[in-house]
Amino acid sequence: MAGGPLDTEGLVTLLDHHGRRQSDERFDDLASRLAPSDLRDMYRAMVVTRAFDDAAMALQRQGELGLWVQSLGQEGIQAGSGKALRASDYVFPSYREHVVAYQRGLDLPQMLRLFRGLEHGPWDPSEIGFHLYTLVIGAHTLHATGYAMGMDRDGRVGSGTEDDGAVICYLGDGATSQGDFNEALTFAAVTNAPIVFLIQNNQWAISEPTTRQSRIPLVHRADGFGIPSMRVDGNDPIAGYAVTSWALEHARSGNGPVLIEALTYRMGAHTSSDDPTKYRERAQEDYWRERDPIARLESYLTEIGEFPEEFVAEIEAEGKEMAERARTLVRSWPAPPATSMFDHVYAHPHAAVETEREWFERYESSFTDTEAAR
Amino acid sequence: MAGGPLDTEGLVTLLDHHGRRQSDERFDDLASRLAPSDLRDMYRAMVVTRAFDDAAMALQRQGELGLWVQSLGQEGIQAGSGKALRASDYVFPSYREHVVAYQRGLDLPQMLRLFRGLEHGPWDPSEIGFHLYTLVIGAHTLHATGYAMGMDRDGRVGSGTEDDGAVICYLGDGATSQGDFNEALTFAAVTNAPIVFLIQNNQWAISEPTTRQSRIPLVHRADGFGIPSMRVDGNDPIAGYAVTSWALEHARSGNGPVLIEALTYRMGAHTSSDDPTKYRERAQEDYWRERDPIARLESYLTEIGEFPEEFVAEIEAEGKEMAERARTLVRSWPAPPATSMFDHVYAHPHAAVETEREWFERYESSFTDTEAAR
Amino acid sequence: MTDTIHRTPGSHVAEAPTKMTMAGAINAGLRAAMERDDKVLLMGEDIGQLGGVFRVTEGLHKDFGESRVIDTPLAESGIVGTAIGLGLRGYRSVVEIQFDGFVFPAFDQITTQLAKMHYRSQGRLTLPVVIRIPYAGHIGAIEHHSESPEALFAHTAGLRLVTPATPQDAYDMIQQAIACPDPVIFLEPKARYWDKGEVETDRVVRQLSDGESKTATAEMSQARVAREGSDVTLVAYGPTVHVALQVAEIAAAQDVDVEVVDLRSLSPLDIPTVVASAKRTGRVVVVHEAPTLHGIGAEISAAVTEQAFFHLQAPVLRVGAFHAPYPGSKIEHEYLPSIDRVYDAIERVVSH
Amino acid sequence: MTDTIHRTPGSHVAEAPTKMTMAGAINAGLRAAMERDDKVLLMGEDIGQLGGVFRVTEGLHKDFGESRVIDTPLAESGIVGTAIGLGLRGYRSVVEIQFDGFVFPAFDQITTQLAKMHYRSQGRLTLPVVIRIPYAGHIGAIEHHSESPEALFAHTAGLRLVTPATPQDAYDMIQQAIACPDPVIFLEPKARYWDKGEVETDRVVRQLSDGESKTATAEMSQARVAREGSDVTLVAYGPTVHVALQVAEIAAAQDVDVEVVDLRSLSPLDIPTVVASAKRTGRVVVVHEAPTLHGIGAEISAAVTEQAFFHLQAPVLRVGAFHAPYPGSKIEHEYLPSIDRVYDAIERVVSH
Numbered sequence A, B: 001m002a003g004g005p006l007d008t009e010g011l012v013t014l015l016d017h018h019g020r021r022q023s024d025e026r027f028d029d030l031a032s033r034l035a036p037s038d039l040r041d042m043y044r045a046m047v048v049t050r051a052f053d054d055a056a057m058a059l060q061r062q063g064e065l066g067l068w069v070q071s072l073g074q075e076g077i078q079a080g081s082g083k084a085l086r087a088s089d090y091v092f093p094s095y096r097e098h099v100v101a102y103q104r105g106l107d108l109p110q111m112l113r114l115f116r117g118l119e120h121g122p123w124d125p126s127e128i129g130f131h132l133y134t135l136v137i138g139a140h141t142l143h144a145t146g147y148a149m150g151m152d153r154d155g156r157v158g159s160g161t162e163d164d165g166a167v168i169c170y171l172g173d174g175a176t177s178q179g180d181f182n183e184a185l186t187f188a189a190v191t192n193a194p195i196v197f198l199i200q201n202n203q204w205a206i207s208e209p210t211t212r213q214s215r216i217p218l219v220h221r222a223d224g225f226g227i228p229s230m231r232v233d234g235n236d237p238i239a240g241y242a243v244t245s246w247a248l249e250h251a252r253s254g255n256g257p258v259l260i261e262a263l264t265y266r267m268g269a270h271t272s273s274d275d276p277t278k279y280r281e282r283a284q285e286d287y288w289r290e291r292d293p294i295a296r297l298e299s300y301l302t303e304i305g306e307f308p309e310e311f312v313a314e315i316e317a318e319g320k321e322m323a324e325r326a327r328t329l330v331r332s333w334p335a336p337p338a339t340s341m342f343d344h345v346y347a348h349p350h351a352a353v354e355t356e357r358e359w360f361e362r363y364e365s366s367f368t369d370t371e372a373a374r
Numbered sequence C, D: 001m002t003d004t005i006h007r008t009p010g011s012h013v014a015e016a017p018t019k020m021t022m023a024g025a026i027n028a029g030l031r032a033a034m035e036r037d038d039k040v041l042l043m044g045e046d047i048g049q050l051g052g053v054f055r056v057t058e059g060l061h062k063d064f065g066e067s068r069v070i071d072t073p074l075a076e077s078g079i080v081g082t083a084i085g086l087g088l089r090g091y092r093s094v095v096e097i098q099f100d101g102f103v104f105p106a107f108d109q110i111t112t113q114l115a116k117m118h119y120r121s122q123g124r125l126t127l128p129v130v131i132r133i134p135y136a137g138h139i140g141a142i143e144h145h146s147e148s149p150e151a152l153f154a155h156t157a158g159l160r161l162v163t164p165a166t167p168q169d170a171y172d173m174i175q176q177a178i179a180c181p182d183p184v185i186f187l188e189p190k191a192r193y194w195d196k197g198e199v200e201t202d203r204v205v206r207q208l209s210d211g212e213s214k215t216a217t218a219e220m221s222q223a224r225v226a227r228e229g230s231d232v233t234l235v236a237y238g239p240t241v242h243v244a245l246q247v248a249e250i251a252a253a254q255d256v257d258v259e260v261v262d263l264r265s266l267s268p269l270d271i272p273t274v275v276a277s278a279k280r281t282g283r284v285v286v287v288h289e290a291p292t293l294h295g296i297g298a299e300i301s302a303a304v305t306e307q308a309f310f311h312l313q314a315p316v317l318r319v320g321a322f323h324a325p326y327p328g329s330k331i332e333h334e335y336l337p338s339i340d341r342v343y344d345a346i347e348r349v350v351s352h
């Protein structure tokens, strides 16, 4: 649809879908910062995460996880943007940014504690600068904005040093319709907060195509708030890196918010509960499978002679190990004790929780007592 | 502030602030549809409403009203846009569009029932095509959009006849920050609903200048949703008419939503409870008092010789009569019976309401009984 | 503009009761309502080709077209807000909120707008909007997918609130809700979507084709004695009716005769039915999945105690979730009222 | 970046009690909290130069600057949502919602995000956000300006909910709320803003300067016996404490000795204090401005009945608003619990 939200107008592409390097004056310099080892880092992040993603999907199919959400197909923009981050930056993911989680240092199998229903927040956000996943669509965009306002207030922008930081906030195409996201744009704009909003337009919000959310490319949303923006090929990790680097630099320097739209494709189902055959054509899936971001970077690495066998073997081993560990760990985790449900409702004691906890403990032990008495 | 939300860039003006007719190719044709009698209609609506507005303010000061919200200073865009409406159009006001209410045929003094605390909705919206005032900022923008979706569904657009209609939805500069308004833009855009959003940017949301809501002119908000838009001098009733006519025509023809930003000024306090001396300069008020929309149209009418004395006398009389009637009516209204609080909670009987109503009636009559027994 | 499919009302009505799942019964009820009145629209996320994440609207998009089964943008406030606008224009929207936890972005539109419009317009405007919400737990879901927000709606005047516990009620009540001129929050106990039961389709279809919507509203507002008993009144609704009936069986084996009242409607509450039962049994337990504190059980307890004080042998006991956010699904069965916990309350109320 | 004004903590502390209005006491409490901790920020609509529509933040913008007293965009979800983000970054935001009726656009952020963050992060994250809401009626306002939404927050685990009835409590509790690591909804009975009372400023300032925030939280969570009595326990909070005390005087003239309990905290509820009183008097009436149905009174009634069943001479009675939207202000005094209606309940409970 010409001019519609999936029009390719203005997309920054530095690797075409055959893996050939394209030039774009605005971003070539930034892209050239990527040494071969950086390219391999991105490749590793994509491949290892995909191995993990496959393993998690299989675990869900075996009934070991309640749900699984794949990043399949979106690894390009995730790896590229994740590579552009510094330790001093802070990430507000939605719930699909597993590649970025890996790059921030999360041991991915731990994430499965969430999807197995053991707990809601299996990592320490401040330790790795990666907030918890948020399932209420759009809500986190305001948290990200507030956090960025706080970084600004703390003097963490514009010093020109490595200490400068910014927030990056990921969201989906569907999420752009939520009031919260639009309020986040307003707050970010008027406070000039150091934040990069990165829309992963994977063309679907469950069964709804992006045309149900917008009639023009989502990148334009920024124009209405006076926020600079850029549109990038989301299956091109190099362009993803370059454009995100530009945006983060803008924000870290004290120039305020930026919005990026990355046009990509959700190659898998929405989640393990979804059945895409109900609403989309196989041909579309095939088209995008040919544009797999992993294959694209692989071609390029091969072409520039930076894809040695040892490297392939190494990441394959890492992927296998990760998958294996995921399988073992998941099955090893005991259910938490029931009384843990009373923990951390409040930071200070609260009478309702204390009373109910005591009641529950008495109630539980009445069973043990009965059994012991037998 | 250059480029800021109060920049005058792109404002359509057809009467400058001395009341001199300016040319604008895009809108001259539409403006020329206004016969002298139409111009006088607009003038009458502004002047009579202002007389009413003054009277209501005085009544509030005398303790006869709980609150009053003036339209003072914003009569230009209200009269212009209201003049562009047809019977087949439907209005969703915010709470300040008294001129439009007058034009739609509301007997203005009735409106005071709301501000005296007698009831919440003193007119029949469908009778005059003018919805109730909505006090939760932004909420009505979605109602307006849904209503427009319904008009479309009913085949009320694109026939090229007088039956074609559209919705016009008024909102303030502050309201643009609400999530609801932005969701309304999304729904309107993707459903191509026949609706005109008219932002009356009166430069203030209570004590907050428009710079707290946006860093660029609000008209641009539309760009991010793929909605055509226009910016108009809000103190120029002729331009207000022409631009709104264009927008309504666009919507009625089935071409979808339009957004208008009218730059005007709230000459009075936010409401009778407000004290603007706390937050704004006298000089700004003076500047805008010189740009009073009524004076502007008056100069023009005088200049073109369409301001006869009889007319002046007539509307003065109408204003006086309206003000007088407002004073008399307000004082004549008895408080509603207490039991009316149980009416219309539901359309069908509801046990909780019935039970409480019965209880209350017994309780009330116990006093009468006691008194009677004395 | 419109691609309405006109069929004879009731063309789907079977003569004899048929077995249906609760999801199937709601689907059939929606279909019947859409056939009866072409002002009925469905709105929500993924309710079109996908048929909703629970497939409750399956097939309706195909049969009624995309102008009557509307896949909306992903914005709950927008969905309810535009449904209000459509309501003002004479349409009857049935909104699907994808999961209980996602109704909150629409809370303002529901509470300050939808609930009050009839009142504030002095009865001139009516808003026959139905908001369907799959609710409650026991499906092993992650966060925000197992909430029981009923008390938050029951407190708000202007809303009706109903929740079926059987396929028959689901079929009847969804149609009665759609026919009702008031806004109705329709809570669907999602863990019970796949339970089967006999559904007689004739009666309510006849009722509504005859335009008896006032009778329909009254009927929808009544509780049902799901099991008669003389020792204890066990009050439940939606997802816990199933639990209550199981507990009643267990209690029966211990010679405690439990009467189970299925409230069906939470606004209004059918207090007379509960009080009548309480006066007979002298003992009342209320069970719901929502947290006990400030839950529906508090109102039932307060109202029954006010009206049957001298008949009560023991205080009304409440069994619900604890005052904590929904925990990980691996322990949801401990958080929610289990058969054991309800039975424990029965024992306590009996031995009081 | 920061224009914090550093003053010696406590520089505003007077030695002897001074007379303050409730609004003034909150203002002084905010000032003291901001002086003590420069992470404390105020956020809201019109709270800066204007000092808020009730002037509660008057002078603070001038003294602490616009980076600590922040006039936000007109978007309540945005205000609470960004306050959460600032909280994650170590700031303590005190949000002002302009009127009770305008908290609903923020309901999702409060209910699904603010309330749950500590829990879902296993206690790793804390969100010391205070949300100040001027609430309740009796100011003759138009629609949406007189709501009493407390029950909607009390049902939600993870939130605390307090409401002062006197200038002294207002002064103490606003500071205790800000010092508390949990999110606190701080309800201000707006019709009482201009009531004057003695305020001793020393004690709580000392408590908090000594870092005793846990003690402060515990103290903030306790009910207060506002008047001792032996015949009936009258439970009130916020705006109705004032009514309850008047009723107690009237009853005293009829030889009915009413004990008035001011709850102060609605989450947690101080049930032990209420139950202890109920056991002494055997008769309980609860009064609040929110609608009776599913109000705080329902929980009080249920809990007291559970815990003091055999001490009760009569069922707990409730007096609140009716199940209807807030009516026009000309009849709000009939809609709200009046002295007459509360006294009527006292008579009924005594004669039971």
Ligand SMILES: Cc1ncc(C[n+]2csc(CCOP(=O)(O)OP(=O)(O)O)c2C)c(N)n1
Binding pocket: A096, A135, A136, A137, A171, A172, A173, A174, A175, A176, A202, A204, A205, A206, A266, A270, C045, C074, C076, C098, C102, C105
């Ligand atoms: C407020 C809210 N409404 C509905 C949902 C249910 N839901 C979960 S994911 C999803 C689609 C999200 O689409 P998008 O934003 O494009 O992200 P994607 O899943 O494609 O990455 C929906 C509707 C939700 N989680 N939150």
Ligand SMILES: Cc1ncc(C[n+]2csc(CCOP(=O)(O)OP(=O)(O)O)c2C)c(N)n1
Binding pocket: B096, B135, B136, B137, B171, B172, B173, B174, B175, B176, B202, B204, B205, B206, B266, B270, D045, D074, D076, D098, D102, D105
């Ligand atoms: C949701 C909501 N929040 C806050 C308010 C309080 N309030 C009433 S009017 C107003 C300012 C509105 O400004 P604007 O939209 O510019 O309209 P104006 O009054 O200037 O016409 C505010 C904050 C409200 N009515 N609704």
Ligand SMILES: [Mg+2]
Binding pocket: A172, A173, A174, A200, A201, A202, A203, A204, A205, A206
């Ligand atoms: Mg998507």
Ligand SMILES: [Mg+2]
Binding pocket: B172, B173, B174, B200, B201, B202, B203, B204, B205, B206
């Ligand atoms: Mg304004």
